[in-house]
Every structure is written in C-alpha cells, then in structure tokens.
Amino acid sequence: MSNDKVKADLAAYEAKVEKAIAKFPERANIPKQRIYTPLDIQNTDYADEIGFPGVYPFTRGVQPTMYRGRFWTMRMYAGFSTAEESNKRYRYLIESGATGLSCAFDLPTQIGYDSDDDISEGEVGKVGVAIDSLADMELLFDKIDLGKVSTSMTINAPASVLLAMYIAVGEKQGVSADQLKGTIQNDILKEYSARGTYIFPPRPSMRLITNIFAYCSKNVPKWNTISISGYHIREAGSTASQEIAFTIADGIAYCEAAIKAGLDVDAFAGRLSFFWNAHNNVLEEVAKFRASRRVWAKVMKERFKAKNPKSWMLRVHTQTAGSMLTAQQPNNNIVRVALQTAAAVMGGTQSLHTNSRDEALALPTEDSVMVALRTQQIVACESGLADVIDPLAGSYYVEALTNKIEAEAWDYIKKIDEIGGAVSAIEQGYIQKEIQDSAYQWQMDVESGAKTIVGVNKFQVEEKPVEGLLRVDASVGVKQKKHLAELRAKRDNAAVKEALIALEKACKDEEENLMPHILTAVKTYATLGEICGVMRSVFGEYVAHVNL
Template sequence: MFDKDLLQKYNEKLDKLKSKRPERHPQFVTDSGIEVDTLYTPEDIERLSYENDLGYPGSFPYTRGVQPNMYRGRYWTMRQYAGFGTAEETNKRFRYLLEQGQTGLSVAFDLPTQIGYDSDHQLSMGEVGKVGVAIDSLLDMETLFDQIPLDKVSTSMTINSPAAILLAMYIAVAEKQGVKAGQLKGTIQNDILKEYIARGTYIFPPDHSMRLITDIFEYCAKEVPSWNTISISGYHIREAGSTAVQEVAFTLADGVAYVQAAIKAGLDVDAFAPRLSFFFNAHLNFFEEVAKFRAARRLWARVMKERFGAKEPKSLMLRFHTQTAGCTLTAQQPDVNIMRVAFQALSAVLGGTQSLHTNSRDEALALPSENSVLIALRTQQVIGYEIGVADTVDPLGGSYFIEKLTDEIEKKAMDYINKIDDIGGAPKAIDFMQKEIQKSAYRYQQDIESGNKVVIGVNKFQLDTEKPKDLLKVDPEVGKRQEAKLAKLKSERDNEKVQSLLNQIKQAAQTSENLMPYFIEAVKSYATLGEICGVLREVYGEYQQQIVF
C-alpha cells in the first residue's frame, strides 16, 4: 500500500540534504522543458486509469504497443537508409546489407530526384548522386532493384513531392519481375506538409500536393493493399530543432490534415487509415523519447476514434518507423556517435517501434562508409538478439516516471493540436509551426553554447584528433554518367508514345481523375521523372516558400 505520510517524511529528509549539498542544477528538465522530479511515486499517476489510459498491448488506446506480444512474435524491421551515386552503386550496398541480415530496404534519393528534376537539368549540376541515389527513369529503378525479389523484401522510399511517380516506377519494376502489385510491401514517405514546415523538398502548392497524396491513398487501397501509402514524418520536424512535444503535436496535426483531405475526397476512413504510418526521431533524452512514442500512440488512437469515428482496430493504430537523430551526431570524436546511436535505438525499441534505422558514426562527415553501416546494423542486432529487452512487452510500462512523462507529453501535444485547429488546420498553420520550431532550435543551441547542455567532444571533454580516414566519397563524374544514360534512353525509346502519354497526364491533371494509372503507363514507356514533373509544373505551378523569422 502507498503511504503518503512516508512520502512526506522522505520529502523533508530530501529538503535537508539539498540545503547541505546542492544538486547539479537548480531545476532538471527534459528537452521539451518538462520538469523532472527527484522521485516519482503512485501519487504522480493517481488520475491514470489502467484500462482507459494504458490498456493492454494490441488493444485501445495502444499505449503499450500495437501487437499483443510485440517483439516476442517478430522483431522490428531492421532497415539501413542507403543511397548514393548511381543505381548500380546503391544496388551493391543494398545487396551487401541484405546479406548481413538487414530485413528491409530504405532508399535515399538524391536532391534532384526529390524535387523532380532529371540529372541533365541545369539545376541538378553538382548535386547528382550526392545525398542519395539518382533516379531519372524506370531504367534506373530496374537497376536499383536488380536481383532483389520485391515479393520478399519490404522497401521504404524517402520521397515526397514526386512520391506518386517513384511508386509508379516501383510497381512497374515489380511487374517486370512477375510480382503483382498486391504482393508489394513497403512505404513511401509522401508527407508534403512537413516539407513546407521543416525540410524544403516541395514542388507544387499545398492543394495540388494534397490531391496527389489522396490519389495514392485511393489507388493503393484498391490495387496495392499491403503498401503503407504515407509515412507522416516527425523526424525532419525534430531535425529542424523541435522539441519532443512539438514533434508529436505537429506530426499528428499533419496526420489529421491528411485524414480530412482523404475524407473530403470521398474516401471512407476505414478504407485508407489502416495503411497510414508514421516516422519519428529517436533523440538523446532517453526516457522522454520512450514516453514520446507511447504518448503518440495513445493520442492518435483517441483522435482517430473520437474525431473521425474510425471503427477498424487497424485504423486506430499508430505504426511507426524510427531513425536515430542525425542532428545529434558530431564530427568531433565520431566514434562517440556509436554510443549515441545505440541509446537512441534502445529508446525506440523500448517505445515499441515497428521499424528502425540506425545512423552511422561518420555521417557528420560524409555519407556512411560500408564499415560504419555494418556497425550501425550490428547495433540493432545486439539490441534485438543479445540484451533481452525484446523478450517482454513494454518493459518500462508501469514506471511512475514513464507513465507521468507519457501523460505530460500527451497533454502538451494536445494543447498544440488545439492551437493548430484554431488557426484552421496544419496547411494554414505552417508559419506558426515554423516559428515554434525555430524558437526551440535557438534555445537548444543557446544551451549548448552556454554549456548548460553537454555535448561530448564539442563543449566538454574535447580532444585533438586526426581527421578520420576512409570516408565515402561520391564520384564527381556520376552526373556525367547519368546524363549519358539519359541521352541514350531518349534516343532508343518511342518518343512519340512518350509525348502522347505526357499529354494525357497534362489533361488528366486538370480533372479530378486519379493520376496513378497515367503515371504507371508513362514510366513503363520510359518517360522520365523530370518530364512528368515538368508537365505537372505547367498545370499546378510551383510553391513559393514564405520566409519566417
């Protein structure tokens, strides 16, 4: 039994100790500014109802996980985000990772691909293959997945504005392999709102971008039912400088906007909601991160049930991929990044992630080397196979601290969502969210510069070390090779047919027809990404970012 008199005596004893021996800080807080007490007791969670607020894993409100037995049945999908140079080079990296025990692929595309330009466009100069793989046409996509059976591998693609076109290419590659669209499993990020808020790889204005997204929802519900049609991403919101609370709030607010857009387009919520997925950051404040994942799951379940009337259990489940925090990696003493990544990955597993990418130690300096990627993958495997944390469900559930923190994050995130609703929803609240993120990023940087927040090797425990060796360098000639490949492709394909299909896309884009079948037919005839996006630019125009200070 909990005795409040004993708690009172403890607090009196603690006050006397503090007067003699002051604590390290006058106040302890999480990265979201939530105060951390010395001790947590049943008094801190008195108002929580086990059945209504925690429940059982696999049951509403899913605080403790989306599956009844979680990792006892199957480990999370172990992905390594990869992509650089040409499709040939990235294909070799993919096959190497699969041989080492990776269980899913995660594709990084170069910047021209992300903003809908072919490698021969003048704005692509110097950027081809640099931060990801260059994909100009179905020919590149065929090479990227050469000897990789798409009916057996789950693929995640980090692509947003031209997501529908890359998905069309993936479906066409599968068809060439003899794999039906209904057999495909994976995810496209397809989250344009966070691009406007935090990242910047947008092309079209919001209304037209949302139309492309709902076209994907509708098409995949019928033709690619096992595909996750969107990965609503808090990762980049956090990388831009948000707090954990803001990451949850702004991500779920974006999710609300996508659900509203799909319903407005005439889709039934239970027809598309089961294929919504999320993407979160695993940052450094360990317990806050664990609580963040639990709070996000509970809050989304309540939003879908109470706000949208979803009835199917899978419509209420927040299933998510996690990536460790790239913004926390340091160029100084890069081997320390191995420890940072390990603890971040552990918080994701303890928080119940469905899929995980672990960053590599050298990513503050270059794209990861093969050896660094292997260490990152082995980090996940040690967590899964060796240390026992996957043997029981939600092992930190019931901790007074974790439950109180989960509750605090949920409440503060809901306050933000209510503010965004008052503004008119996420598409109209872009400026508000940007300003909130910027203020948080500034405070975080101030804490580092003042020494209030310690970053090993940066503002404490510095060392004079040699510059790391064996960093991966992308061949500067990759752009020329892609240009030559494009020129050859265009000389050999049926250009009259390609132009006819591009004209059909242009006409359909001016109607309410679903564009996915048009994209699939065009890429099969080797229309390029840049050509298709060029047609859409003519119809939709381009989004001009507002500068927010």
C-alpha cells in the first residue's frame, strides 16, 4: 500500500473518529496520537536503524538467538541482617532455581562505615546485609561455589573494597580471580545525581573506578567492572528518555576517564554493563530498551572509535520498578511486577531481578520472594515471550516510540556535552534539576488524579494492617559489634597497620592503582571502615549542594 493511499485512508478514519468521540469522549491524560501507521516510520531505514539481533546497532538485541539459546540470568536481590542470615536466603534462592545472586548491602556498608561506628547506630542490617570485613564476606558465601555462581553486587563508593573481599573469598575457595563471574555496580556519578550513597568527591571517585577497570582487565577478565545505572535515576523520578540519556552520559564520562588514564577503549568497553528500570508503561519500556542499545552502539562506534563489536553492545541487567510498588493493596504489586517483567523480556534484558509484593512495606519474606522468582519463570517458560526475538519489532507504535525516545536522549546528551560532560553537569546541578522537575510533575499528576495509581488515588478499599512482614531485629547491630571486637583482638594488627599505611601512601600518588593495595589490606582483615577511613583522609568527603 502506498503512503498516499495510507494518507487518504487515515483521513477517512479520522472523520469516523470525530463522530465516535461525539458519542464516547476519549479519556483525558492519554497520548494525543491514538494510532500509528506506516507514515510514522516512513523515514526509518531498516538496515541501519533496526537490523537483526546480535548485529550493529543492536536495536533488536545483543545476541543472535537471545532467549532461544538460554534464558536471561534470573537474579533475586537479597541481603539483610547478618552475613549468616543472608547466606541462608542466598542458598534458598539457588535451590529454588535462581541462576545468579544480587547482593544488597546495608546503609553503613554502602557509605563505608563499620557497624560499630556511631553513625551506623540503628541502621545495621536493615536495608541489606552488614559487611564489615573479609570475615563477613566469607560467611556470606559459605557453601556457595564462586566458580559456579554469577554475583552482582549493588555497591558504589566502596566498590573497590567489596570487590577485593570477593576476590579474596574466591582465592580461599580455590577459585582464581580470572574465573570469577559477576558485576559490581561501581557507578558513582548517579549517586551524586539520584541516590546519595557517595563518600568521596567526583574526581577521586572517578580515579577509583578507572583503577578497577585497569585491574580487572588484567586480573578479573570475566567480571563486569561497572553497571552504569539508570535504575536509580528512574526511581528518583526521571522519564524513560532521561533515564537512558543521563545514564549513557555517565557511561561516556567513564569511558573518557578510562581513556585519559591510558586504557584502550576495546580493553575495557566489553566489560561495561548497564542497569535499567522496568517501569509500568510496557510498550514505552520496550521502546526504551531498544533505543538505548542503538544510542550506545553509536556512541561507542562513532565517538570512541571502538573497533571490537563487543564494545558496541549495551548489555543490561534490569530490576522491576520499586517506586511503583504500593503499600496499599500490596497483592496488586504481583500484577505490576508481572507486566514489568514482560516489558524487560520483550525489551531484551540480559538479567532480571523481580521485586516482591511486600517491598513497599518491608524487606520481602521468603514466600514473597518465591512469587517474584516464579513470575520470571512463568514468563520464561509459559508466556511465549521468550520464544521469538524482539517480538514487537515492526509495530508502527513501538518503532515510532523507539525513534522518539532515541531523539530525546540525543538532545539531552548534546546538552550535557555543551555543559562539559556528565561530571560538570552534576557539579552544576543540571541533571539533578531535570530529574527533580520530572519527579514533581509525576507527583502532581498523581495527586490531581490525572495519573491513576490503582489502590492509591482510585479504586481504594478499607484495609487491615498487613501481617507477617519481615523485621530485622535490633540485636543485629549488637552481634556485629561483638564480631568486630573479636576480629580486632585476634587479627595481626601490625600487618593491618602496615597495609593501611601503604594504602594511604598510594592514595597520594595519583599514578598508582589502588586495587592491589586495597586487596592486601582486605586480606589482613582490615575493616571496610578502616580502609575507607584512610581514603577519606586523603580524598576528603563530598558535600551535596542544591540548585533551586
């Protein structure tokens, strides 16, 4: 059918629409354009912009056969209380069919403090597992073969320390560093703009990240050295386009820093990974995944002149949207997570964590976690969504929306380039302000009723308090303090002191890679707080400022 015929038929259709609207007015606050036709994608070049799975620009996926060969890695984000308690949950998940672990750390660990520090009081083990030293990491992975499991660690400012602990545990198990598989989030820029668990200022933080890139490229080659995270940017309130634009801008900054440090782009780019949010609007999310792969492929090939096709691939871990879970009618969250899972799978994720129904209220119970894991397994094995690659390709709407999100992302990336890159844009508050404005608009739409959240601002019911929630006992902090006191009493404190002095000296030499020094300190059972304390003394601490 020619475009002229489509235009004529569209005009006739619109005339019928006017009559229909007179009888049944359309809902407010929905997209203005009601249908999409070949006219909306007439300028799309299939070969250059869509193509085939596993082929540049990877719009349709990074692997030629995607899930027809093997399913995505089914990770379940877990960690709470002590290392012993989290170890039990990890082993339960593996026995239930999880194919990868995703570690959640408590707030003191995330910001580099030991459990016995005054600032940690009341937070030990609450939002994740408390890891104070190599001894805790040994307990966390007790009876879990690091040579067989793939582990993702959601840790940023002290990422180098936690990675060193993981490497040391592997060695104790007889698994060499070059056999370890997993991902460390290690994405500090989004902490400044969206999340807040930073320690050091941006410039020394970027040094730590590039040190990890260099060290792992030689010593831990199967490890993904960074998970550049749009998830938290979206959780903070960004739009889909902002999520990929600001995240890819961060990725550009990391690449530039690594190249400036003397690394060849093809030596590290293949181990970069991304972390996307799977939000509620299913079709928009599918388009977002597709657009993000296309943008990154062009960035790596055209801007950084990467020659290895693996360097062009945007490989992504996904988590369903925690901010979209509601405390009201929590069983509704099962449906939300199922739709978000479907979006991530149709979008072509490489691994996935599904949130649990009760996470708006507390850390999830084992029963809730099982439902979340089974959601992935049902989508994988029963829905048919994993049987065909990029099943929504060719949809007039999805292709047009992919193009639209890509164009919006490029506009933001261009603006950030003009400011001087992601670090400068964060230092000037530009990215933070854009996210804040989007979050404010979302909240205003919910409060006005322009946006419906089922059970929150519409379809409410009287509810009894939810029973059976998981609670972390305050005694966890007491236990961790006791363990730390015992550790400090029995370790070789002279060796600890020597390792920390060497680390401090290395921190002052900007040419020195800090990873070997951190690994040495970890092996002496120096604590996380002691190691981060040395780096604080040299690098200082970041203090946020607000641009209104």
